[in-house]
Amino acid sequence: MKFDRKANARERMKFVRLWAEYVRTHPDRDWSGQQKILIDSMMQSARSWKWKPEDYLRMKGEI
Amino acid sequence: MQFTGKRTIKLDKVKTELDSFLMDFIRILEKHTKYVIISGYVSILFGRTRGTEDIDVIIERMDKAKFGAMHSELKKSGFYCLNADELDDIYEQLSEKTAVRFAKKGQVIPNIELKFAKTPLDNETLRENLTVLMPFGKLIISQIEQQIAFKRHVLKSDKDLEDARHLENVFKDFIDKRKIENYRKMIA
Numbered sequence: 001m002k003f004d005r006k007a008n009a010r011e012r013m014k015f016v017r018l019w020a021e022y023v024r025t026h027p028d029r030d031w032s033g034q035q036k037i038l039i040d041s042m043m044q045s046a047r048s049w050k051w052k053p054e055d056y057l058r059m060k061g062e063i
Numbered sequence: 064m065q066f067t068g069k070r071t072i073k074l075d076k077v078k079t080e081l082d083s084f085l086m087d088f089i090r091i092l093e094k095h096t097k098y099v100i101i102s103g104y105v106s107i108l109f110g111r112t113r114g115t116e117d118i119d120v121i122i123e124r125m126d127k128a129k130f131g132a133m134h135s136e137l138k139k140s141g142f143y144c145l146n147a148d149e150l151d152d153i154y155e156q157l158s159e160k161t162a163v164r165f166a167k168k169g170q171v172i173p174n175i176e177l178k179f180a181k182t183p184l185d186n187e188t189l190r191e192n193l194t195v196l197m198p199f200g201k202l203i204i205s206q207i208e209q210q211i212a213f214k215r216h217v218l219k220s221d222k223d224l225e226d227a228r229h230l231e232n233v234f235k236d237f238i239d240k241r242k243i244e245n246y247r248k249m250i251a
Contacts, residue, residue, distance in 0.1 A: 009221055012221065012225060013224075013225060013228060016111075016225045016228050016229050016232075017228065017232060019110070019111075019112060019229070020110070020228070020229045020231075020232035020233045021232060023109065023110035023229075023233050024232065024233050024235070027075070028064055028074055028075040028076050028077075029075055029076070029077055031110050032076040032077040032079075032110070033077045034112075035077075035079065035107075035110060035112060036077050036078075036079045038112055038113075038114070039079040039080065039081050039107070039114055040079055040080045042114035043079070043080040043081060043084075043114070043173065044080075046114075046116070046170070046172040046173065047170060049171070049172060051171045051172070052171075053145035053146075053166075053171055056145065056171040056172070057145060057146065057164075062146075
């Protein structure tokens with residue numbers, strides 16, 4: 001099966017519109033409570049990475 | 064969220080670990096210089112469902128002694144610079160290159176990508192800012208219209224276009240479309 005990048009981008013943008021409408025029309029504590037679950041789990045995952053600063057900067061193309 | 068003034072937004076947000084990390088840094092930074100937060104974190108602050116590995120912050124250019132005092136306080140609070148250990152090297156990189164990165168000791172992500180205001184647009188961003196008041200503190204961010212213009216007309220990745228659309232939809236009752244166009248012309 002071929003990955004359709006354009007269709008994927010369209011789907012993602014559709015979700016962005018729906019979620020933005022949810023954020024706009026719901027109390028801050030409602031959407032931000034849901035967002036916290038996602039962001040905190042990403043932060044916990046990032047903490048387990050044992051990267052050296054120079055490896056990270058190299059990956060970013062900064063050294 | 065609501066505008067309580069032309070340049071002030073009240074946001075009753077639940078604090079994330081990313082917010083805590085940034086607030087720890089900003090509480091020190093603001094004692095020493097003016098700052099403005101730009102780019103991806105601004106979209107996340109207003110609800111985008113994505114993480115980020117770095118938060119972009121522009122500060123006023125300062126001399127080495129002043130920067131040294133800030134650096135010393137950052138170190139005492141558990142931050143380190145990924146680019147160099149010595150103050151002279153960090154200051155040189157910040158002055159001559161684009162940015163340096165700070166993270167909490169033992170980590171590389173998340174980090175703060177710190178740069179001096181160097182261009183007229185950087186200085187405009189520092190001056191024409193928005194204050195966001197939250198239950199856990201205050202942050203200074205760039206104008207929403209500027210973020211939309213920059214993401215849509217300069218950065219243009221899928222992620223940036225999504226950020227721009229998110230901000231445009233969330234702030235659709237407040238956004239000044241002429242301002243977006245003016246920023247687009249300024250950036251072009």
